[in-house]
Amino acid sequence: MVHYIDEEMINQEIVANSQRLMILDVYADWCMPCQMLAPVLTELDKKYKDVQVYKVNADEAPNFTQMNNINSIPTLIFYKDGEEKERVVGLNSLDKLSNIVDSYLNLDAE
Numbered sequence: 001m002v003h004y005i006d007e008e009m010i011n012q013e014i015v016a017n018s019q020r021l022m023i024l025d026v027y028a029d030w031c032m033p034c035q036m037l038a039p040v041l042t043e044l045d046k047k048y049k050d051v052q053v054y055k056v057n058a059d060e061a062p063n064f065t066q067m068n069n070i071n072s073i074p075t076l077i078f079y080k081d082g083e084e085k086e087r088v089v090g091l092n093s094l095d096k097l098s099n100i101v102d103s104y105l106n107l108d109a110e
Helices: 007-016 032-047 062-067 094-109
Strands: 021-027 051-057 075-080 083-089
Touching: 007 021, 007 051, 007 062, 021 032, 021 094, 032 051, 032 094, 075 094, 083 094
Parallel strands: 021 051
Antiparallel strands: 021 075, 075 083
16 A cells, blocks of 8 residues: 655654665655656555555655755655665656566565
């Protein structure tokens, strides 16, 4: 399930999910590419049970977006071991995002 969180919960969730791959979608309700990405993230969440997908509204998280230099949305931030590992900006396909997820999950299998 894709989880909606607020700005205050972001760091707590990063720490709580530090052993798992976590994807944070920084979006806005008025953003058309963000709306088009939503079903892709739902499919990604269904495909990977060990990956946590979170969404935070950029309009409601101004401190987070400023501190993390988020200038465009949608922005997907991939966290692993409590650290940002990768960032993808814009609308992306399920295949591309699956390849990114697979690369981190394959690192765990080695």
